[in-house]
Amino acid sequence: MRGHGFLLAQYVPGNSLIHRTPLWLKFLVVAACGTASFLIVDWAVSLAVFGVMAGLFLLSGAGFKRLLGSLWMVTPILLAIGLFQWWQLGGPTAARIVLNVLVCVVAASVLTATTPVQELLDGVVSISKPFRRFGADPERFALTIAVMLRSIPFIAGAFADVRDSARARGLERNPRALVLPVFITTVAYARQTGDALAARGLGEADDATLGQRRE
Amino acid sequence: MNSISFNGVSVRVAVDTGDAPKTLLHRFSLELTERRIGVIGANGSGKSTFLRLFNGLVAPTEGTVVVHGRSTDSDVRRVRANVGFVFTDPLSQLVMPTGREDVELSLRRSVRNPKERTARAEAVLDRFGLLRVADQSIYELSGGERQLLALAAVLAVNPGVLVLDEPSTLLDLRNRELLRRTISGLDQQVIMSTHDLDLVLDMDRVLVVEDGRMVFDGGAAEAVAHYRALCAGAASELPLERWSR
Numbered sequence: 001m002r003g004h005g006f007l008l009a010q011y012v013p014g015n016s017l018i019h020r021t022p023l024w025l026k027f028l029v030v031a032a033c034g035t036a037s038f039l040i041v042d043w044a045v046s047l048a049v050f051g052v053m054a055g056l057f058l059l060s061g062a063g064f065k066r067l068l069g070s071l072w073m074v075t076p077i078l079l080a081i082g083l084f085q086w087w088q089l090g091g092p093t094a095a096r097i098v099l100n101v102l103v104c105v106v107a108a109s110v111l112t113a114t115t116p117v118q119e120l121l122d123g124v125v126s127i128s129k130p131f132r133r134f135g136a137d138p139e140r141f142a143l144t145i146a147v148m149l150r151s152i153p154f155i156a157g158a159f160a161d162v163r164d165s166a167r168a169r170g171l172e173r174n175p176r177a178l179v180l181p182v183f184i185t186t187v188a189y190a191r192q193t194g195d196a197l198a199a200r201g202l203g204e205a206d207d208a209t210l211g212q213r214r215e
Numbered sequence: 216m217n218s219i220s221f222n223g224v225s226v227r228v229a230v231d232t233g234d235a236p237k238t239l240l241h242r243f244s245l246e247l248t249e250r251r252i253g254v255i256g257a258n259g260s261g262k263s264t265f266l267r268l269f270n271g272l273v274a275p276t277e278g279t280v281v282v283h284g285r286s287t288d289s290d291v292r293r294v295r296a297n298v299g300f301v302f303t304d305p306l307s308q309l310v311m312p313t314g315r316e317d318v319e320l321s322l323r324r325s326v327r328n329p330k331e332r333t334a335r336a337e338a339v340l341d342r343f344g345l346l347r348v349a350d351q352s353i354y355e356l357s358g359g360e361r362q363l364l365a366l367a368a369v370l371a372v373n374p375g376v377l378v379l380d381e382p383s384t385l386l387d388l389r390n391r392e393l394l395r396r397t398i399s400g401l402d403q404q405v406i407m408s409t410h411d412l413d414l415v416l417d418m419d420r421v422l423v424v425e426d427g428r429m430v431f432d433g434g435a436a437e438a439v440a441h442y443r444a445l446c447a448g449a450a451s452e453l454p455l456e457r458w459s460r
Contacts (some may be wrong), residue, residue: 010312012354049232117316122329139323139351150310157354192307195272199300200321200369201292 012113018060019114023123025110033107037100043092044097052200053106062113070109071102071154092184112149124213157172158185216402217276217283219247219269219376224278226264239264239374240427242278247406254408255437257444258426262380262408265424269406270298283375286307291401297402299369303381305361306353314356314364315349321371336371343397359390370401374459379407383414409426412439 018026033053036091041048078098085094092178112120121142128141162181171177222244227236242263256262266399267273268280271287271294278334280287302308304320311317318336326332328397340346343363348356356364369377379398383391395414398405407414415421421438431441 117311117313118319118329119331121320122321142323143320146310150312153312153354189307192302193302193310196302196310198307199270199272199294199295199302199308201324201372202320 005095010112011116012060012062012066014061014114016060016114018110021114023115023119026115027123030104030107033103037104040096040100043096043099046096046103050099050106051104053103053110057106057110060114062109067109068108070105074105088179108114117146117149126173138168145195146195151189151193154189155171155182155186158189166215199204217248217375218308219245219283219404219406220279220281221245221247221268222279222281224275224280225269226268227276228260235271238277238427240268243429245422245429245432247420249400250404251418251420252404252406253415253418253421253438254406254419255410255412255415255438256408257446258410260424261427262424264427265422266300266380266406268379269376270295270300272300279350286319296372296376298376298378299372299374300379301362301369302383304386305365308365309353309361310438311372312352313350314316314345314353314367315362317353317368319369320396321368327374330357333460339371353382356392358385359393360385362386362390366394370403375403377401377403378386379409381408383409383411410444 015035031053036049040049052069058064061110081101081180082098083095085097124142124145125138130139131141132138157215159182161176162178163184164176165181166172169177217424223242224240224244225238225242225373226240227238228266231236237386252263254262256356264273268275268287269282271291274288282294285294285297311320315333315336319332320365322335326335337346337349340349343366345360345364345367348360353361353364362385366379366382383394386394391411391414395417399417400406407418411413416435416439421431421435422429422432423442424439425445430445431438433441
């Protein structure tokens with residue numbers, strides 16, 4: 001199974017200004033970009049914000065190739081969304097929507113490219129500590145992020161494998177031959193991951209909810 | 216109390232067709248005290264179901280499983296903390312993008328200090344000769360390195376029991392030998408299912424599983440002979456004449 005396709009840039013060791021920026025500030029920038037994507041109404045502003053975020057990414061030293069790599073994964077979806085929005089609402093609105101999504105992707109990539117995963121998870125645990133009073137387990141929040149980061153490349157790899165298999169059998173134009181195996185593989189992967197996490201005692205639920213008898 | 220006991224255990228699962236439940240493991244009782252225990256049997260015989268009983272990944276339909284004094288039914292969390300489980304395919308087990316991060320993930324609950332956690336992870340990786348590939352993507356590692364990494368991630372929390380479900384299936388001869396030497400050097404009580412009969416010969420006690428039943432329980436050499444006889448008998452019933460042309 002391949003696992004190279006990844007929506008967000010993976011951590012690149014370095015000592016740039018972005019690497020040294022406190023984690024809370026990076027989280028804040030990502031949250032601000034997410035919020036701004038709902039508030040910005042002018043595509044030129046979206047373009048400017050995109051330029052700033054891309055500039056921050058390059059400032060981190062992660063490189064232009066990685067920037068393109070993280071954008072490449074969403075290109076087909078954004079192309080489809082952009083064309084539909086252009087047809088429905090016109091060019092400026094389509095450009096704004098597409099650029100706002102790209103801003104979010106680049107902002108998240110700046111965070112992941114300049115923060116070691118364990119530091120990121122420690123940050124998630126710190127942020128989610130207030131939810132402990134409601135019975136939430138901060139480590140589970142962190143584990144959710146970890147599993148998400150792991151699952152995206154796996155699913156992308158599964159799609160690449162299935163596409164190659166379909167090509168080998170002359171079925172590359174059959175959407176069912178592409179979608180169904182990826183779906184089944186993903187469900188199987190989710191079950192395996194659940195078993196693996198349980199076996200390692202990670203994200204363990206209360207004893208009462210476990211060990212249900214099978215029949 | 217380094218004993219694992221199965222008392223009147225059976226495992227049945229419901230089937231979609233509405234027929235009677237399918238029996239994956241017929242009722243059996245066992246007391247396991249040996250340090251190295253092998254499990255052999257054909258594909259689909261019930262080996263994996265049996266192994267999953269050790270840490271509560273599968274719960275018995277009837278009977279009880281007690282691992283080192285703790286029941287997998289009422290104390291599953293503590294059982295899992297004490298029973299490490301290694302799957303056939305390490306990629307289904309490794310959660311993080313790199314080896315270092317995956318071992319650190321194992322240590323998150325037991326070692327809160329990030330620096331201490333990193334140091335402990337490095338020590339574990341070094342013990343398995345994986346420190347040089349600690350920051351490589353798990354997809355860039357060889358099959359043997361991945362399996363060793365899965366083993367390292369499980370052993371990082373120092374469980375008392377190690378369960379391995381066909382760990383050598385995806386490995387070449389060299390990596391199988393590496394795995395064999397690594398396992399033989401472990402302090403843990405090891406329970407391992409495998410199709411590698413050479414690996415089984417290292418075991419103190421071997422169980423043979425056939426159609427959900429424990430059909431043999433004894434020394435390694437006798438168990439292998441029994442299993443070979445079973446396979447030879449089953450093979451002779453196959454309609455091979457169809458392929459003889």
